[in-house]
Amino acid sequence: MTANEIRESFKKFFEQKQHAIVPSAPMVIKDDPTLMFTNAGMNQWKDIILGTRDPEPRRRADTQKCLRVSGKHNDLEEVGHDTYHHTMFEMLGNWSFGDYFKEGAIDMAWEYLVDVLKLNPEDLYVTVFEGSPEENIPRDDEAAKYWAKHVPEDHIINGNKHDNFWEMGDTGPCGPCSEIHVDSRTPEQKAASGKTGRELVNQDDPQVIEIWNLVFMQFNRKADGSLEKLSMNVIDTGMGFERLVRMMQGKHSNYDTDVFQPIIKAEQDITGLKYFTFEEETETPISKDQDNINVAMRVCADHLRAVAFSIADGQLPSNAKAGYVIRRILRRAVRYAYTFLGQKDGFLYKLVPTLVHEMGDAFPELKAQQQLITKVIKEEEDSFLRTLDKGIGMLDKAMEEMKSKEEKELNGEQAFRLFDTYGFPLDLTELICRENGFTVNEEQFNVEMQKQKERARNAAAVENSDWVELKAGEQKFVGYDYSEYECEILRYRKVTQKKNEFYEIVLTATPFYGEMGGQVGDQGVLVSENETIEVIDSKRENGQTVHIVKQLPKDLTAAFMACVDTDKRDASAANHTATHLLDYALKQVLGDHVEQKGSFVSPDTLRFDFSHFEKVSDEQLREVERMVNDMIRQDLPRDEHRDMPMEEAKKLGAIALFGEKYGDKVRVMRFGPSCELCGGIHATSTGRIGFFKILSESSVAAGIRRIEATTGKDCEERLYQMEDILKNIKSFFNNAKDLQGVIQKYIDEHDAMKKQIEGFQAQAVERAAQRLVEKARIMNGVKVVAGVVPMSPAGAKDLAFKIRAAVEGSLLCVIGSHDNNKPQLSIMMSDDMVSDHGLNAGQMVREAAKLIQGGGGGQPHFAQAGGKNVDGLSAAIDKVVELANL
Ligand code: ATP
Ligand code: MG
Numbered sequence: 001m002t003a004n005e006i007r008e009s010f011k012k013f014f015e016q017k018q019h020a021i022v023p024s025a026p027m028v029i030k031d032d033p034t035l036m037f038t039n040a041g042m043n044q045w046k047d048i049i050l051g052t053r054d055p056e057p058r059r060r061a062d063t064q065k066c067l068r069v070s071g072k073h074n075d076l077e078e079v080g081h082d083t084y085h086h087t088m089f090e091m092l093g094n095w096s097f098g099d100y101f102k103e104g105a106i107d108m109a110w111e112y113l114v115d116v117l118k119l120n121p122e123d124l125y126v127t128v129f130e131g132s133p134e135e136n137i138p139r140d141d142e143a144a145k146y147w148a149k150h151v152p153e154d155h156i157i158n159g160n161k162h163d164n165f166w167e168m169g170d171t172g173p174c175g176p177c178s179e180i181h182v183d184s185r186t187p188e189q190k191a192a193s194g195k196t197g198r199e200l201v202n203q204d205d206p207q208v209i210e211i212w213n214l215v216f217m218q219f220n221r222k223a224d225g226s227l228e229k230l231s232m233n234v235i236d237t238g239m240g241f242e243r244l245v246r247m248m249q250g251k252h253s254n255y256d257t258d259v260f261q262p263i264i265k266a267e268q269d270i271t272g273l274k275y276f277t278f279e280e281e282t283e284t285p286i287s288k289d290q291d292n293i294n295v296a297m298r299v300c301a302d303h304l305r306a307v308a309f310s311i312a313d314g315q316l317p318s319n320a321k322a323g324y325v326i327r328r329i330l331r332r333a334v335r336y337a338y339t340f341l342g343q344k345d346g347f348l349y350k351l352v353p354t355l356v357h358e359m360g361d362a363f364p365e366l367k368a369q370q371q372l373i374t375k376v377i378k379e380e381e382d383s384f385l386r387t388l389d390k391g392i393g394m395l396d397k398a399m400e401e402m403k404s405k406e407e408k409e410l411n412g413e414q415a416f417r418l419f420d421t422y423g424f425p426l427d428l429t430e431l432i433c434r435e436n437g438f439t440v441n442e443e444q445f446n447v448e449m450q451k452q453k454e455r456a457r458n459a460a461a462v463e464n465s466d467w468v469e470l471k472a473g474e475q476k477f478v479g480y481d482y483s484e485y486e487c488e489i490l491r492y493r494k495v496t497q498k499k500n501e502f503y504e505i506v507l508t509a510t511p512f513y514g515e516m517g518g519q520v521g522d523q524g525v526l527v528s529e530n531e532t533i534e535v536i537d538s539k540r541e542n543g544q545t546v547h548i549v550k551q552l553p554k555d556l557t558a559a560f561m562a563c564v565d566t567d568k569r570d571a572s573a574a575n576h577t578a579t580h581l582l583d584y585a586l587k588q589v590l591g592d593h594v595e596q597k598g599s600f601v602s603p604d605t606l607r608f609d610f611s612h613f614e615k616v617s618d619e620q621l622r623e624v625e626r627m628v629n630d631m632i633r634q635d636l637p638r639d640e641h642r643d644m645p646m647e648e649a650k651k652l653g654a655i656a657l658f659g660e661k662y663g664d665k666v667r668v669m670r671f672g673p674s675c676e677l678c679g680g681i682h683a684t685s686t687g688r689i690g691f692f693k694i695l696s697e698s699s700v701a702a703g704i705r706r707i708e709a710t711t712g713k714d715c716e717e718r719l720y721q722m723e724d725i726l727k728n729i730k731s732f733f734n735n736a737k738d739l740q741g742v743i744q745k746y747i748d749e750h751d752a753m754k755k756q757i758e759g760f761q762a763q764a765v766e767r768a769a770q771r772l773v774e775k776a777r778i779m780n781g782v783k784v785v786a787g788v789v790p791m792s793p794a795g796a797k798d799l800a801f802k803i804r805a806a807v808e809g810s811l812l813c814v815i816g817s818h819d820n821n822k823p824q825l826s827i828m829m830s831d832d833m834v835s836d837h838g839l840n841a842g843q844m845v846r847e848a849a850k851l852i853q854g855g856g857g858g859q860p861h862f863a864q865a866g867g868k869n870v871d872g873l874s875a876a877i878d879k880v881v882e883l884a885n886l
Pocket of ligand 2: 073075
């Protein structure tokens with residue numbers, strides 16, 4: 001079976017078992033401060049499991065794009081070195097929210113693997129939780145009983161808390177789990193090892209690996225560490241797709257399957273190097289160099305997928321947060337390609353067509369954004385390769401120095417600087433050093449690394465206290481219909497961040513729109529009979545609005561009126577609606593390739609990032625503005641559909657964003673021809689926007705442009721400011737009617753006068769030169785031209801050169817000039833004064849400038865110095881003549 005067929009068979013199997021087949025959530029998570037990337041199938045169901053979202057339909061299944069490169073699950077360093085961990089992989093999963101439990105999950109998993117896919121049951125082993133006496137949790141005999149229906153006892157293995165007890169976090173849902181492991185050794189390997197598959201489970205044997213984990217959530221862990229029964233049992237399973245494909249295709253490495261082979265083939269074609277598959281490797285043992293090539297090819301094939309999918313999901317490489325994680329993955333690939341595949345120029349971007357060809361059908365976002373993905377990867381590669389070059393230059397210099405000092409070890413601080421500034425990990429520095437006969441002080445490096453980690457930790461430290469629950473229940477969001485609403489406090493907690501303290505409050509019902517989808521959170525107040533509490537911000541977490549307040553109400557159980565600051569909200573709403581119109585107009589003017597890549601909407605301003613490959617011209621911008629303002633004047637009414645089935649929305653032509661998570665029911669926001677899926681707060685009609693004006697258009701990254709614009713009141717204010725400036729300028733010109741003409745005339749006159757003044761100055765220099773040369777003394781055969789003149793520093797330099805050109809033979813010329821009460825000393829000499837008399841103008845000017853309280857320098861035959869004391873000029877001139885010692 002091909003990989004695509006296997007993916008389809010999984011969906012079909014669970015569909016037949018009454019599961020709703022749902023799309024993968026985006027890999028990049030936008031609205032959860034605790035998690036940057038989806039790292040398991042259950043992430044998108046977190047709020048159902050926590051009880052804040054409707055669990056219907058209770059059976060679901062999907063294939064989820066996951067990325068495990070940060071936080072709790074970080075497999076990055078393994079990737080490429082082993083053959084079964086990836087950064088990005090697909091996790092096949094099925095869920096039951098309060099429907100079937102352990103028996104159903106175990107039976108279905110078995111039926112799928114053995115009856116449908118025909119994996120050999122003799123190679124399958126399962127684990128069950130051994131229990132934890134100190135926590136008073138017994139062994140999971142229940143799971144063991146159901147497994148015993150399918151496998152002999154000696155295929156059931158007890159596992160410890162680390163492997164077989166799953167927890168969502170320090171608190172919250174948790175429970176035992178059962179993993180299914182596959183012994184994929186060849187008969188020869190089995191015979192040679194003398195060990196049973198059972199003995200190798202969870203022993204990091206690359207041929208005996210876990211493929212499916214079935215989690216049975218049945219407990220809730222409270223803040224004091226104790227467990228209580230969960231109100232709804234949950235089944236959460238995750239199976240590594242690439243590992244399953246490998247088992248199905250009888251391979252011994254994920255990279256030997258049709259998921260990766262086409263990419264690896266493209267790598268071989270480009271580099272002219274060969275990749276050895278598991279079989280080939282077994283036949284002919286490979287050298288260390290060839291192993292490095294193998295690892296590098298795996299790294300690049302894997303990382304290409306992670307980076308391309310992230311870009312398609314809207315996360316570009318950058319220098320902060322999620323963007324930085326993506327940049328690091330990409331750089332890791334570049335390093336391997338550079339070091340082991342001999343790729344000194346961009347390489348990964350050349351693999352994009354193959355990736356899109358292989359995966360573009362299952363993941364249309366790749367196909368749709370191929371051009372952007374290619375462009376971004378190429379640009380990142382180019383810029384990192386330049387950095388690599390610089391880093392290697394720095395390392396070369398360091399090694400040069402060590403050689404001259406006869407040292408053998410690069411100090412750790414330097415190695416760390418290479419890491420920190422040039423992205424050189426220790427192993428690369430060590431590799432280059434080793435090749436040149438040096439070592440690296442690893443201990444020092446680690447000390448520096450530790451120091452930096454501590455700095456980062458201190459800077460980011462946020463401390464959350466436990467939630468204090470005042471009432472049970474979920475929060476109701478009423479913000480689409482109300483800006484004021486009666487409520488009580490459900491729960492609150494204290495948060496400390498960099499010594500700042502504030503509180504987060506969740507209400508029974510709220511009109512506050514928490515920051516989401518680029519629109520800033522509402523501000524406002526909570527009012528009770530006796531007090532008013534200011535809400536300084538609101539954000540969205542697990543589907544709920546969290547209100548941020550500086551201080552808690554005295555009476556926490558009072559009834560409150562939650563009141564949104566409607567001035568600010570209306571301004572934000574107008575800006576948000578304007579953003580939709582802008583998106584529409586850009587597509588009309590520039591073309592359908594325009595995709596939203598980010599947006600920010602606040603009461604004051606709006607910002608819109610989109611894919612487009614060149615600067616938007618002034619004419620195009622004007623056209624966009626006209627189109628938007630036209631739609632504003634038409635006062636198009638807001639046409640909002642809540643809970644519209646996704647299919648219907650698509651028929652309406654609603655624009656969905658790549659990398660955005662949508663449920664089956666969506667909210668559609670329509671203003672005339674503009675139609676988007678959106679959860680934001682919008683103006684009741686486009687007329688409310690008032691007016692729309694673009695402030696700037698710029699580039700934010702390869703292939704991404706940014707427009708900043710403003711609307712309504714802010715536009716009005718800007719108009720007044722511009723008018724005032726214009727009025728002032730007019731008044732400078734006696735309120736001339738033809739202002740442009742008058743200013744042009746003024747500029748022309750100014751230019752002409754400037755020319756005239758330059759002419760006068762040249763004449764003055766000419767006259768001064770004549771006068772000084774006439775007065776010259778001859779000392780010992782040397783013409784000494786000296787004197788004080790009022791002149792600018794540039795004029796004095798001119799003068800000195802004029803004199804040198806006018807005088808034949810040996811010359812010492814010393815000019816003291818002053819301009820705006822600033823003295824300047826200039827020395828000019830003929831070449832023989834330097835070569836025959838051994839004089840140096842630079843040295844002489846430094847010495848003599850002391851008399852004008854200044855300093856300077858220059859060349860041997862010409863030097864200048866500025867100073868403070870004009871009265872010292874004559875003495876300074878005498879000093880120079882004296883120093884010449886003629
Ligand atoms: P392992 O011990 O092999 O790292 P895990 O315990 O981290 O696996 P789970 O968190 O239970 O795995 O994830 C469920 C399934 O997802 C695993 O059974 C495995 O098939 C797959 N999986 C986990 N991590 C990766 C990865 N980095 N690359 C590919 N597949 C993975
Ligand atoms: Mg793992």
